[in-house]
Amino acid sequence: MSSRRRRKTGPGPFTAAGLVRFYEEVEEGVKLKPEFVIFTAVAITVIVILLNVILPLY
DSSP states (O other): OOOOOOOOOOOHHHHHOOOOOSSOOOOOOOOOOOOHHHHHHHHHHHHHHHHHHHOOOO
């Protein structure tokens, strides 16, 4: 056998460069379907346009 000891696995080059993925913290948040988000955005846009046509501010 060789007289060299095997190095313990330490931080890799990506860790040293700051390119680390953090999977320890899993944040539970509100789960929304993408279709709901798009529909809500379109609905709000249409409501704002209609309000500007019906009740102009200037």
